[in-house]
Structures are given as structure tokens and as C-alpha cells.
Amino acid sequence: MKAKFKMLLAAVATTAVISTAPARAEFKLENPPKIAMILLAQKNDGGWSQALDEARQKLEKDMGITIPVIENVPENATAIRPAVELLIQRGTNVIIGSAFGYSDTFKELAEKYPKVAFLNPAGTTNGANLESFYGRTYESQYLCGMAAAGASKTGKLGFVAANPFGLVNWTVNAYAMGARQVNPNATVTVVYTGAWNDPVKERAAAQALIEQGIDVVGQHVDTAAVQIVAQEKGVYGTGHHRDLSEFAPKATQCSSVWVWDRFLGPEIKKLSTGWTPSEYGAFIAMKDGGTDIKCCGDAVPKEVADKITAARQEIIDGKRQVYAGPLKDREGKERVAAGQVLSDGDLWKMDWFVDGVISQK
Amino acid sequence: MTDFFINWVANIPGFAAPFALAALGLIVSEKSGVLTLGAEGYMLVGALSGVGAILLLGGYPMAALLIAAAVTSLFSLIFAVMTVTLRVNQVIASLAIIFLGQGLTSLIATRAGWLNVPIAGLGKLNVPGLSDLPVVGPILFQQDLVCYLLVPIFVGVVYVLNRTVIGLKLRAVGDGPDAADAAGVSVNLFRYGAVMAGAALVGLAGAYLSIGIAKLWVDGMSGGRGLIAIALVIFARWHPWRALAGAVLFGGIEALIPRVAAIGLQVPQYFVMMTPYLATLAVMVWASTRGRERAAFAMPQALGQPHTREERH
Structure with missing residues (x-):
């Protein structure tokens, strides 16, 4: 998912462009939807791809149809194109992707096959029949930060993150802000591994954090190594992508999970009645699906769990914004003015940290 | 600060072991004149067969390590057939091994359901009495079996390479295959043997990772660790002990990086992530100023050259 990095760049770039695009035409499927999914990795990769596959299974059940899936399609056109064209020849008219690296090929294919709808999570390209989408993971990680502070005895939390750019940094900051809702003195020490999917580095990072007396470790990396280390060392953790308590039932107290079916279900219904893809892609809030939490483990006290439930409801109702002003970074510079909410463009290029986050420069 | 130091040093052997074993395996293989760049593929095969063996046997990590080494050795037969018998370009064959290793392990892991299954793995082996000593205990006597065996394995391999007839013939095959052949040494036999023995060590390194x-x-x-092992071999000029020193250096830095971040030390993280490579560069510059290499440890003279009997030059 180095993929997502470039999505950030593209998102920043698109927000900078002043749009003069004409009103968008509505797209409508000619036949009943026949859906297929192509996945970057295996459908049981334990993370990103598996979350999409779980959504696929839920959609199959809800809609009473079969949704075929092609696994292990790497991010290059020579692999994507034949897979998609084969599906289209067989009558598929809705293609769901799974990667940033599909963006350009999907754009090309969407233009070549205007009667087919294309949906691509973590993508960057959009068009009359193509929509990219991603979730506002800071909402769910904020709630997991609350759970982490509730489970922590020391107030010293850790976080293992992949690479220091916007969509990772916003989860780190949200985690710290959530934690401080429960314990105003909580700190979050973050270690970046520089890789999305390296269990050796993730384990090293988690061990180093726990050696420093940290007793709850959050994560925004792809494997469950962090949760497994937490369980081995008798401390707690919070997961990402999916409910990671299956790997560490004693340790994992909360997980930020993808719930793509809640977004894709209604979106696919619209395809038959009239659909206008978002011009800059769908950036999905918790109320529209995308992300949610699986909470809470035994170590989270009842009153904190209740607080999390209430906060979740407020986020869904739009009464609570994670990045609402006034908000200063840890250097004291104002990042969001009172009464404002951080813009999507500023989210994607976030390179600052709030009070309570301990990190390298 | 003392705790920080002890935690750091105590973690170095674990980080150094995969680099050291992989580099040693490559040295064995390359001493016979076969340029072996497919360590990444070998490590993946070793890592998966180790996990697979544990899941199938229901435990027994030591047995799994041996099985992984054996499976990787068998896997390297493909490389040996390509490079020694068929005399395919060794760089191309190495790349094929990397991609084959990636694809094959991914396929097998999915089909067998071995993906993302936590295992108990190799535990730490405490030495009664010694493990509880302050400072020295955690650093030297709270390691796992592979770390304890690291130096003995090196001693054994170096002994075989430098002090036995087998080692002499193997080096002869790597330095002057035509002369070795004329002296009655079977070039192909020794190259097959070296490739497979080397692959077993690299496979062990991979199994240790998983x-x-x-x-x-x-x-x-394996995350590129096989490529770092190749760099270590070149940097050590095919000298096993120098490769071990390089592995400890890399391991030390890899163990240090997350710890520096975890104590919140305010140094730019990109600088910290750069340190392994900076260290490599510094040591290479230092090494290049140190006079000529002993012939026995320089690059094998026939490295990368397929051997054809009685070929006219």
C-alpha cells in the first residue's frame, strides 16, 4: 500500500486545481449489475485485501448474487487489463478494484468501456463511470486512541506506523487526540518502520516501544505482528484494517476496521438508478461506511467503553469533528482556526503533530 | 540509559543472524565460481518452509529449521541445473530464482492456508546461572539457539573452506575451473555441491526470519534482506569473518533504529534510516585503503563464468 502515498500527492494536486469541469453526466447501467472484484493480494492476506473480500461476501449475501474475485493482480497495466477485459467479455458491468496502482489503467479502461462502472479504493482517478474511494481512518483511530488510553495504566501509548505521510500522520494525531479525551496526560510515541508489510520491522518497533514502558501499542501497518508482540509481553494493542483480536485475543482492545460493504452496497444500488461519481473521489466518513471500530476488549473500563460508544455516535451524527478548530500543533502553531474544520487537502498533506505525540523529526 | 544499552545490544544477534547466515551461504556458493544473486528467493523459500513445517508437525522449531534448509537446498537445484549444467547466464538465472521464489511461496502459502497464521516459533534458550548475570546475562545468555550456533557455524564453514581438501578443491573450481578440471576435480560436482550447501544456509537465514x-x-x-546479504558479501570481499562483522554492524543499526525512535530522541528519522548505508560506505572506503587482499579471500577468479570442458579460449 505504498500505493496510498501517491494518492496523497494526487489528492493534493487535484485540490490545487481550480475546477472548470462542466456539470457531470449521470451514469446508468443498462443491465442489472453483474459485479466482479480484482484484488492486489490474496483474499486472505489478513489486512487490506481481506477486508475488501469480506465486503464482497457481504454484498453477495445482501444482493443474492455471485461476485467473482481475481486475486494477486499486481499494479501494472499488463496484468490488470487482461483480467478486467476478460470479465467484461463475460458480461461484467461493475468492476471493483483494490489499489492505487490500478488508477491509470482503470481510467483508460473506463474510457474504453463507457457502459461499465469502475470503483477503486485507494485510487486517484475519477471519471464519468469511474470513482476512487478511501475512508476517513482518523475517525476510527481516534476512537481506538480512546480505548488505548482507557486500557493503559501508565498513560504512555505507542504507535507503529508505516511511512510518515498524510494518511498515516492523520491516524497518529487522531489516536493521540482520542487518547487525551480519556487521559489528558496521555502520550503517543510513534515509530515509523518505513515499510507497509514487514513483520520483522514491526516486531522490532513494538518491542522497542514496550521496552520503554509503553503498555498499549496502536498500529497503522499491515501485519498483525504488533498485536502478537503485545500479547507475548503481556501488554495491550489496537489494530488496523480488520479486527485483529483473532491474532491476539488477550491483547487487542480495539481495531479500526474497513466496512466497505456499507459504502459499496448503496453505491451499487445507485448504479442502476442514476449515479454521479464524485469528481475527486469519495472520501468516506464513518456515517457512510468506509471505516468503523471493533471495540472494546476486557481491559477497557466500562465508563471508557460507554464514552467511546457515545463519541462514535457523535461522529456519525456529525456532532463531533476530529480535526475541529481551534487546533494547534505541538510547536504551538495554529493549524485549524476556531469554528473551522481541517480541509481534505490539508488532511492529505498533514506533516505536523499535535501535543502528546512523541516522534522524530 | 544502561537499560537502553542492554536492550539494544541484546537484540543485535537476532538482527545480525539472518544477514550473517545468508552472506555465509552466498560466500560458499560463490567460492565455487557461481554468481548467486537469488538470495531473496532462497530466503522466502526457507521462511515459508519453516512455517509450513511447524504447522504440519505441530511445533518442533529446530526440526523446522533443518527442514527449511533442506527444502531450500532442493529448490536451489533448479538454479544449479540452469547455471552449471545448462550454462545459463548466472545473473539472469538468479533473477529467475528471485521471481520464482516470490511467486511460488505466495501460491503455496495461500493454497495451504499458511498465510498470517501465528506460530509459537523459536524460543529463547536461557543458560542456568549465567542468564541472570547483570548486563552480560541478557546480552550473551538470553538468546535463541540460532544465535548461539552462529559463531560455531562460521568456524565450521571457514574450517572446511580453508583447511580441508574439499575446501581447497571448491576454491580451485571457483578460481581456475580449467586447471581444476585438468587436475581431476569434477567442476560440475563441486559447483552443484556448493550451490546447494550455500542455499541451505540462506534458507536457514530465511527460516530464522519467520x-x-x-x-x-x-x-x-524477506523484505530485501537477501539483497543486503549480497552487498555484505561484496563488501566483505568473500571473507566469512568480515561478512559476520558486517552483519553485526547492520544488525546493530537495525536494532538501534526503532529504539532511537521509541525514546523520542530528536534526530531526523530519514537520517537514522540512512545510517546502515552510510556505515557500509564508510567501511568500504576504510577497507579499500587497507592494502591488497590475501589471494585466498579475494573475489573468486572465475565468478560468473560457466565452465565448458576443453573449451578453447
Whole structure:
């Protein structure tokens, strides 16, 4: 998912462009939807791809149809194109992707096959029949930060993150802000591994954090190594992508999970009645699906769990914004003015940290 | 600060072991004149077969390490057939091994259901009495079996390479295959043997990554460590002890990076992530100023050259 990095760049770039695009035409499927999914990795990769596959299974059940899936399609056109064209020849008219690296090929294919709808999570390209989408993971990680502070005895939390750019940094900051809702003195020490999917580095990072007396470790990396280390060392953790308590039932107290079916279900219904893809892609809030939490483990006290439930409801109702002003970074510079909410463009290029986050420069 | 130091040093052997074993394996293979760049593929095969063996046997990490070494050795037969018998370009064959290793392990892991399954793995082996000593205890006597065996393995391999007839013939095959052939040494036999023995060591390194450190399998989990091992071999000029020193240096830095971040030390993180490579560069500059190499440890003279009997030059 180095993929997502470039999505950030593209998102920043698109927000900078002043749009003069004409009103968008509505797209409508000619036949009943026949859906297929192509996945970057295996459908049981334990993370990103598996979350999409779980959504696929839920959609199959809800809609009473079969949704075929092609696994292990790497991010290059020579692999994507034949897979998609084969599906289209067989009558598929809705293609769901799974990667940033599909963006350009999907754009090309969407233009070549205007009667087919294309949906691509973590993508960057959009068009009359193509929509990219991603979730506002800071909402769910904020709630997991609350759970982490509730489970922590020391107030010293850790976080293992992949690479220091916007969509990772916003989860780190949200985690710290959530934690401080429960314990105003909580700190979050973050270690970046520089890789999305390296269990050796993730384990090293988690061990180093726990050696420093940290007793709850959050994560925004792809494997469950962090949760497994937490369980081995008798401390707690919070997961990402999916409910990671299956790997560490004693340790994992909360997980930020993808719930793509809640977004894709209604979106696919619209395809038959009239659909206008978002011009800059769908950036999905918790109320529209995308992300949610699986909470809470035994170590989270009842009153904190209740607080999390209430906060979740407020986020869904739009009464609570994670990045609402006034908000200063840890250097004291104002990042969001009172009464404002951080813009999507500023989210994607976030390179600052709030009070309570301990990190390298 | 003392705790920080002890934690750091105590973690170095675990980080150094995969680099050291992989580099040693490559040295054995390359001493016979076969340019072996497919360590990444070998490590993946070793890592997956280790996890697979544990899941099938229901435990027994030591047996799993041996099985992984044996499976990788068999896997390297493909490379040996390509390079020694068929005399395919060794760089191309190495790349094929990397991609084959990636694809094959991914396929097998999915089909067998070994992906993302946590295993108990290799535990720490405490030495009664010694492990509880302050400072020295955690650093030297709270390691796992592979770390304890690291130096003995090196001693054994160096002894065989330098002090036995087998080692002499192997080096002769790597330095002057025509002369060795004329002297009655079977070039192909020794190259097959060296490739397979080397692959066993690299496979052990891979299995240590999955069984000893990560304690689960995910696709592509070697994460470029096989490539670092190749760099270590070149940097050590095919000298096993220098490769071990290089591995300890890399391991030390890899163990240090997350710890520096975890104590919140305010240094730019990109600088910290750069340090392994900076260190390599510094040591190479230092090494290049140190006079000529002993002939026995320089690059094998026939490295990368397929041997054809009675070929006219």
C-alpha cells in the first residue's frame, strides 16, 4: 500500500486545481449489475485485501448474487487489463478494484468501456463511470486512541506506523487526540518502520516501544505482528484494517476496521438508478461506511467503553469533528482556526503533530 | 540509559543472524565460481518452509529449521541445473530464482492456508546461572539457539573452506575451473555441491526470519534482506569473518533504529534510516585503503563464468 502515498500527492494536486469541469453526466447501467472484484493480494492476506473480500461476501449475501474475485493482480497495466477485459467479455458491468496502482489503467479502461462502472479504493482517478474511494481512518483511530488510553495504566501509548505521510500522520494525531479525551496526560510515541508489510520491522518497533514502558501499542501497518508482540509481553494493542483480536485475543482492545460493504452496497444500488461519481473521489466518513471500530476488549473500563460508544455516535451524527478548530500543533502553531474544520487537502498533506505525540523529526 | 544499552545490544544477534547466515551461504556458493544473486528467493523459500513445517508437525522449531534448509537446498537445484549444467547466464538465472521464489511461496502459502497464521516459533534458550548475570546475562545468555550456533557455524564453514581438501578443491573450481578440471576435480560436482550447501544456509537465514523473529508468514517477508546479504558479501570481499562483522554492524543499526525512535530522541528519522548505508560506505572506503587482499579471500577468479570442458579460449 505504498500505493496510498501517491494518492496523497494526487489528492493534493487535484485540490490545487481550480475546477472548470462542466456539470457531470449521470451514469446508468443498462443491465442489472453483474459485479466482479480484482484484488492486489490474496483474499486472505489478513489486512487490506481481506477486508475488501469480506465486503464482497457481504454484498453477495445482501444482493443474492455471485461476485467473482481475481486475486494477486499486481499494479501494472499488463496484468490488470487482461483480467478486467476478460470479465467484461463475460458480461461484467461493475468492476471493483483494490489499489492505487490500478488508477491509470482503470481510467483508460473506463474510457474504453463507457457502459461499465469502475470503483477503486485507494485510487486517484475519477471519471464519468469511474470513482476512487478511501475512508476517513482518523475517525476510527481516534476512537481506538480512546480505548488505548482507557486500557493503559501508565498513560504512555505507542504507535507503529508505516511511512510518515498524510494518511498515516492523520491516524497518529487522531489516536493521540482520542487518547487525551480519556487521559489528558496521555502520550503517543510513534515509530515509523518505513515499510507497509514487514513483520520483522514491526516486531522490532513494538518491542522497542514496550521496552520503554509503553503498555498499549496502536498500529497503522499491515501485519498483525504488533498485536502478537503485545500479547507475548503481556501488554495491550489496537489494530488496523480488520479486527485483529483473532491474532491476539488477550491483547487487542480495539481495531479500526474497513466496512466497505456499507459504502459499496448503496453505491451499487445507485448504479442502476442514476449515479454521479464524485469528481475527486469519495472520501468516506464513518456515517457512510468506509471505516468503523471493533471495540472494546476486557481491559477497557466500562465508563471508557460507554464514552467511546457515545463519541462514535457523535461522529456519525456529525456532532463531533476530529480535526475541529481551534487546533494547534505541538510547536504551538495554529493549524485549524476556531469554528473551522481541517480541509481534505490539508488532511492529505498533514506533516505536523499535535501535543502528546512523541516522534522524530 | 544502561537499560537502553542492554536492550539494544541484546537484540543485535537476532538482527545480525539472518544477514550473517545468508552472506555465509552466498560466500560458499560463490567460492565455487557461481554468481548467486537469488538470495531473496532462497530466503522466502526457507521462511515459508519453516512455517509450513511447524504447522504440519505441530511445533518442533529446530526440526523446522533443518527442514527449511533442506527444502531450500532442493529448490536451489533448479538454479544449479540452469547455471552449471545448462550454462545459463548466472545473473539472469538468479533473477529467475528471485521471481520464482516470490511467486511460488505466495501460491503455496495461500493454497495451504499458511498465510498470517501465528506460530509459537523459536524460543529463547536461557543458560542456568549465567542468564541472570547483570548486563552480560541478557546480552550473551538470553538468546535463541540460532544465535548461539552462529559463531560455531562460521568456524565450521571457514574450517572446511580453508583447511580441508574439499575446501581447497571448491576454491580451485571457483578460481581456475580449467586447471581444476585438468587436475581431476569434477567442476560440475563441486559447483552443484556448493550451490546447494550455500542455499541451505540462506534458507536457514530465511527460516530464522519467520520462525525466530516474525513468528508468522506474510508474502515477501524477506523484505530485501537477501539483497543486503549480497552487498555484505561484496563488501566483505568473500571473507566469512568480515561478512559476520558486517552483519553485526547492520544488525546493530537495525536494532538501534526503532529504539532511537521509541525514546523520542530528536534526530531526523530519514537520517537514522540512512545510517546502515552510510556505515557500509564508510567501511568500504576504510577497507579499500587497507592494502591488497590475501589471494585466498579475494573475489573468486572465475565468478560468473560457466565452465565448458576443453573449451578453447
